[in-house]
Amino acid sequence: MAVSHVSEDEKALIEAIREIAQERVAPRAAEIDHSGEFPWDMKELLASHDILAMPFPEEYGGIGASELAISMAVEELSRCCATTGLILAVQQLGSMPILLAGNDEQKRKYFPQLASGEWLAAFGLTEAGSGSDAAAMQTFAVRKGDKYTLNGSKRFITNGGLAQVNTIFAITDPQAGTRGISAFIVEKDFPGFSVGRIEDKMGIKGSQTAELIFENCEVPVENLLGGEGEGFKIAMRTLDRTRIGIGAQALGIAQGALDLAVAYAKQRVQFKKPIAENQGIQFMLADMATKVEAARLLVYHASELVDDGDEQFSKYSSMAKMFASDAAMDVTNDAIQVLGGYGYMKEYPAERMLRDAKITQIYEGTNQIQRLVIARALLSERNS
Numbered sequence: 001m002a003v004s005h006v007s008e009d010e011k012a013l014i015e016a017i018r019e020i021a022q023e024r025v026a027p028r029a030a031e032i033d034h035s036g037e038f039p040w041d042m043k044e045l046l047a048s049h050d051i052l053a054m055p056f057p058e059e060y061g062g063i064g065a066s067e068l069a070i071s072m073a074v075e076e077l078s079r080c081c082a083t084t085g086l087i088l089a090v091q092q093l094g095s096m097p098i099l100l101a102g103n104d105e106q107k108r109k110y111f112p113q114l115a116s117g118e119w120l121a122a123f124g125l126t127e128a129g130s131g132s133d134a135a136a137m138q139t140f141a142v143r144k145g146d147k148y149t150l151n152g153s154k155r156f157i158t159n160g161g162l163a164q165v166n167t168i169f170a171i172t173d174p175q176a177g178t179r180g181i182s183a184f185i186v187e188k189d190f191p192g193f194s195v196g197r198i199e200d201k202m203g204i205k206g207s208q209t210a211e212l213i214f215e216n217c218e219v220p221v222e223n224l225l226g227g228e229g230e231g232f233k234i235a236m237r238t239l240d241r242t243r244i245g246i247g248a249q250a251l252g253i254a255q256g257a258l259d260l261a262v263a264y265a266k267q268r269v270q271f272k273k274p275i276a277e278n279q280g281i282q283f284m285l286a287d288m289a290t291k292v293e294a295a296r297l298l299v300y301h302a303s304e305l306v307d308d309g310d311e312q313f314s315k316y317s318s319m320a321k322m323f324a325s326d327a328a329m330d331v332t333n334d335a336i337q338v339l340g341g342y343g344y345m346k347e348y349p350a351e352r353m354l355r356d357a358k359i360t361q362i363y364e365g366t367n368q369i370q371r372l373v374i375a376r377a378l379l380s381e382r383n384s
């Protein structure tokens with residue numbers, strides 16, 4: 001499709017990312033899935049091509065890419081390896097609270113190393129008892145002099161334990177509900193910060209998902225983001241932006257599964273002809289391609305709304321994430337069906353794609369939460 005919002009430079013970058021993904025990332029994908037280890041080589045690859053610099057403004061060492069270009073980059077990487085696509089998506093997620101609410105000093109301190117890829121970022125909102133109900137958190141921060149002391153834990157944190165820079169949400173005023181939550185930048189080596197359980201997951205296996213523990217963790221007051229009590233809104237505004245990235249990841253997975261199914265159907269011969277000559281297979285491929293294209297339109301549209309500064313983008317961000325992740329589940333499932341017995345085997349990537357796709361319906365807000373966000377926006381619009 002035409003992507004009018006992407007500059008000539010960004011078009012060249014996306015083209016380069018597509019090549020890198022196909023030549024360097026795709027051959028590593030099965031191994032990353034099998035080993036379950038964070039692919040440091042892929043992180044280095046993205047860093048060396050300035051791909052991790054995309055979400056950061058030029059004045060802080062980034063390349064200030066458009067939202068659309070970032071989405072297309074996540075898509076191209078995830079088409080080959082969803083774990084590698086997530087490295088870029090989470091670099092943006094973990095840094096977004098600083099981008100939205102950080103002051104100049106905080107951006108100067110943290111963005112250059114995040115943009116160069118020397119440091120990874122993580123976003124710490126979820127807790128064992130606080131998933132969809134993000135406001136139900138039980139991590140507390142108490143100010144004493146020039147420090148906050150954090151106590152509590154965060155669960156299911158992508159890049160947990162690997163990230164140097166963690167944006168963490170904690171209660172500073174227990175009486176004030178969502179207005180009593182504040183956001184902090186917590187460095188990995190701050191005293192009282194440690195890493196707990198590392199999760200064993202169904203998919204995106206190379207991405208590390210960990211528990212973060214705060215035991216009298218000392219955070220300097222200058223690491224408060226925005227003002228006290230602004231944390232919940234910072235978290236919500238962050239997710240409004242970054243859910244598009246999960247939509248892009250899902251879109252990439254779906255496109256990868258479609259590519260595989262089309263190629264297989266053309267070469268697999270049964271009853272003396274390629275199975276692609278059967279209408280039963282053709283109809284499946286047509287449905288898969290239509291879902292991929294519809295997901296792409298929503299992901300790109302939501303990205304363009306961000307780039308245009310359109311305030312309606314939150315609703316479209318949730319729509320893009322919800323639709324693309326559902327499409328990814330359908331398309332990867334159908335890809336396995338087209339490949340038949342081979343699709344079920346680990347020898348082919350279809351089953352990995354389905355396992356990777358599943359998380360996109362869950363993280364950064366389940367698709368049920370996305371429906372809630374969409375419905376709330378719809379019902380509060382004027383003229384509705």
Ligand code: CAA
Pocket residue numbers: 090093123125126131132133134135156157158178179232233236237239240314362363364365366369372373
């Ligand atoms: N932007 C700005 N402010 C917002 C907002 C938004 N998008 N959404 C809500 N707010 C404000 C409200 O206006 C309200 O402000 P006031 O106090 O001024 O009235 C305040 O925040 C509280 O809002 P709600 O009453 O709507 O809050 P709620 O408790 O009903 O929760 C929710 C809303 C949408 C369900 C929210 O809890 C939510 O998004 N839950 C899902 C959490 C989630 O997505 N977690 C993902 C974790 S990260 C992850 O998964 C990353 C990974 O692994 C890669």
